[in-house]
Amino acid sequence: MKFGRLILANLFRKKVRLLLTIGSFAVALFLFAFLGVVNDAFLRGADVVSADRLVVTNRTSIINTLPLSYRDQILGVPGVTSATFDLWFGGTYQDPKNFFPQFVIDPENQRKVFPELAVPDDEWNAFLKDRQGVVVGAATLKRFGWKLGDRVPIATTLYGLQGKTFEFNIDGVYHGKDPKDDETQFWIQWEYFEQSIPERIKDQIGWYTLRVARPGDAPRVAKAIDTLFMNSPNETRTQTESAFAANWVGQFGNIKFLIVTIGTVVFFTLLLVTGNTMAISVRERTPELAVLKAIGFSDRAVLGFILAESLAIASAGCVGLVLAMGALPALSGAMAGMLPPLLIGPQTIAYGVLAALAVGVASALLPGIGAMRLRVVDALRRV
Amino acid sequence: MVRVDERGKSGSLIEVRGLDKTYRRGNEEIDVLQGLNLDVDKGDFVAFMGPSGSGKTTLLNLLGGLDVPTRGSVTVAGDEITHMSRGKLTEWRARHVGFIFQMYNLIPVLTAFQNVELPLLLTKLSKAERRKHVETALEIVGVADRMNHFPRQLSGGQEQRVAVARAIIADPTFLLCDEPTGDLDRKSADEVMSLIRRLVEEYGKTVLMVTHDPLVARQAKITLHLEKGVLVEAGERREGVAAGGSS
Ligand SMILES: Nc1ncnc2c1ncn2[C@@H]1O[C@H](COP(=O)(O)OP(=O)(O)OP(=O)(O)O)[C@@H](O)[C@H]1O
Numbered sequence: 224m225k226f227g228r229l230i231l232a233n234l235f236r237k238k239v240r241l242l243l244t245i246g247s248f249a250v251a252l253f254l255f256a257f258l259g260v261v262n263d264a265f266l267r268g269a270d271v272v273s274a275d276r277l278v279v280t281n282r283t284s285i286i287n288t289l290p291l292s293y294r295d296q297i298l299g300v301p302g303v304t305s306a307t308f309d310l311w312f313g314g315t316y317q318d319p320k321n322f323f324p325q326f327v328i329d330p331e332n333q334r335k336v337f338p339e340l341a342v343p344d345d346e347w348n349a350f351l352k353d354r355q356g357v358v359v360g361a362a363t364l365k366r367f368g369w370k371l372g373d374r375v376p377i378a379t380t381l382y383g384l385q386g387k388t389f390e391f392n393i394d395g396v397y398h399g400k401d402p403k404d405d406e407t408q409f410w411i412q413w414e415y416f417e418q419s420i421p422e423r424i425k426d427q428i429g430w431y432t433l434r435v436a437r438p439g440d441a442p443r444v445a446k447a448i449d450t451l452f453m454n455s456p457n458e459t460r461t462q463t464e465s466a467f468a469a470n471w472v473g474q475f476g477n478i479k480f481l482i483v484t485i486g487t488v489v490f491f492t493l494l495l496v497t498g499n500t501m502a503i504s505v506r507e508r509t510p511e512l513a514v515l516k517a518i519g520f521s522d523r524a525v526l527g528f529i530l531a532e533s534l535a536i537a538s539a540g541c542v543g544l545v546l547a548m549g550a551l552p553a554l555s556g557a558m559a560g561m562l563p564p565l566l567i568g569p570q571t572i573a574y575g576v577l578a579a580l581a582v583g584v585a586s587a588l589l590p591g592i593g594a595m596r597l598r599v600v601d602a603l604r605r606v
Numbered sequence: 607m608v609r610v611d612e613r614g615k616s617g618s619l620i621e622v623r624g625l626d627k628t629y630r631r632g633n634e635e636i637d638v639l640q641g642l643n644l645d646v647d648k649g650d651f652v653a654f655m656g657p658s659g660s661g662k663t664t665l666l667n668l669l670g671g672l673d674v675p676t677r678g679s680v681t682v683a684g685d686e687i688t689h690m691s692r693g694k695l696t697e698w699r700a701r702h703v704g705f706i707f708q709m710y711n712l713i714p715v716l717t718a719f720q721n722v723e724l725p726l727l728l729t730k731l732s733k734a735e736r737r738k739h740v741e742t743a744l745e746i747v748g749v750a751d752r753m754n755h756f757p758r759q760l761s762g763g764q765e766q767r768v769a770v771a772r773a774i775i776a777d778p779t780f781l782l783c784d785e786p787t788g789d790l791d792r793k794s795a796d797e798v799m800s801l802i803r804r805l806v807e808e809y810g811k812t813v814l815m816v817t818h819d820p821l822v823a824r825q826a827k828i829t830l831h832l833e834k835g836v837l838v839e840a841g842e843r844r845e846g847v848a849a850g851g852s853s
């Protein structure tokens with residue numbers, strides 16, 4: 224690396240400019256890492272769900288309900304080994320901002336269908352015996368500073384309840400077996416809920432989740448279920464859990480599109496800023512480049528120096544990714560419980576580094592080619 | 607022996623034949639060089655003079671392979687450079703030409719040492735060998751004690767001497783100097799000129815130099831005037847200049 228010193232000397236020619244340019248990269252990459260993390264958190268559901276689970280929703284929309292009576296018919300479909308149901312409770316704790324998902328569940332089948340959300344047996348038995356009992360995910364428990372045995376008030380405006388407040392006893396805490404599992408849910412007893420709502424909306428559930436014997440059976444089972452309820456007042460849509468999760472996220476808007484758009488704008492802006500900086504920095508040393516060429520440095524060497532400089536700046540900017548990793552706990556704290564656990568995946572890091580290097584090359588390319596084409600005689604005449 | 611009449615013996619170090627250079631500016635054509643001939647032998651020290659705009663810089667650029675002529679040929683040590691590709695010319699310059707410009711043209715972010723080392727980066731020399739060569743060159747030009755200074759920390763004369771060291775470091779076939787003292791006071795100019803003369807007399811270097819200053823031109827063995835696109839011999843040989851390979 225005998226040219227290293229020349230490249231380094233050129234880099235440090237204007238220290239403030241160098242710092243600002245590295246800073247632009249760092250800020251962009253910091254933002255990129257955060258976007259990646261949020262994107263990951265939203266779409267993670269789609270990765271982790273096992274292919275041997277299917278979700279049955281109302282064909283019209285996932286917010287429409289299905290009759291409870293469908294359960295036995297679904298269990299009758301060959302290939303289905305177990306089924307449970309959930310209903311969106313839609314409550315709030317103290318303040319509507321304190322969002323977390325509460326599901327009215329079917330205690331009998333919950334653990335058969337979701338074995339990865341583990342509850343100790345004694346806690347589970349206590350929950351089964353307590354009509355007002357709930358099992359809470361570890362993340363939500365921690366978020367609100369609750370502990371086992373606490374009595375918590377949750378109000379809901381759904382189901383004609385007009386802000387009625389329910390009191391629940393925390394009988395159990397569940398933990399995901401994988402760090403990616405969602406630990407934010409709040410499970411409410413079906414019976415208790417049923418007794419509290421008006422007659423006309425009883426025996427309605429939100430969606431069924433069922434297990435199939437072999438993942439390969441899934442398409443056939445899904446088809447069989449949807450055929451079964453065709454032309455009934457409540458037609459069904461049976462899909463894999465990942466498709467369901469994606470639909471669910473889709474309710475909050477097209478998050479992926481949003482994130483990709485913001486990310487693209489960020490990097491495009493970065494390209495303009497660094498491209499301009501590189502252009503200025505190359506232009507102001509035109510005579511020096513001419514001297515190098517007169518001495519015998521080739522056109523390609525000159526291009527190489529400029530590319531190396533730009534790549535060095537881009538690499539230094541990757542400190543933004545490191546900063547993002549450091550700042551992650553703070554972000555996790557701020558988003559507590561709203562999203563599954565936040566992680567910066569190796570993929571996000573790799574894409575970040577690649578994007579930075581690509582911007583580095585792209586911003587140096589035009590000035591670099593200009594320097595390559597530069598004729599010594601013209602450049603020296605200009606001084 | 608320096609000749610301008612196209613009858614130089616074949617085998618001169620530098621052999622220029624029928625050199626034309628025409629610049630085009632819009633519709634206007636400017637014929638700067640018109641059928642110029644020149645023969646320079648190893649160890650010669652030639653000064654070019656002529657009014658501003660007569661084409662002195664143009665001629666040096668053509669001799670140094672920085673530009674290509676409209677017609678004619680330049681042959682150096684048997685290599686015809688006029689038809690070389692851009693890349694070949696660059697390699698050729700690295701091996702054969704040392705440039706000294708009026709405005710020193712040192713790289714401001716590199717120290718004197720690093721500036722002088724630049725041409726050696728294009729060779730296969732090891733770091734230790736490069737260091738030895740650079741120190742020797744700086745010794746010769748008399749700024750060894752300033753080798754870790756940056757150009758802005760040097761006087762004009764010192765800068766130009768560093769530039770001379772950079773020009774000779776790779777032991778080129780010949781040196782091209784475009785008004786090497788144009789920006790210096792009398793005393794610094796004298797120092798630089800005696801340095802260049804030493805290069806010719808002690809080290810047998812071949813030097814072609816453009817200057818406006820008759821006092822500077824007198825240091826050369828011969829002064830050629832650029833008039834109407836060709837060179838004419840006007841100066842007599844200076845006495846007292848050692849033969850140094852000139853015949
Ligand atoms: N790239 C170019 N395009 C057009 N004309 C040019 C170009 N380069 C040089 N010329 C013209 O060619 C002529 C010779 O220029 P040159 O620089 O060789 O003169 P010079 O003898 O070195 O002058 P000076 O003593 O002022 O340095 C001038 O008229 C100049 O304007």
Ligand SMILES: [Mg+2]
Pocket residue numbers: 662663664784
């Ligand atoms: Mg000139």
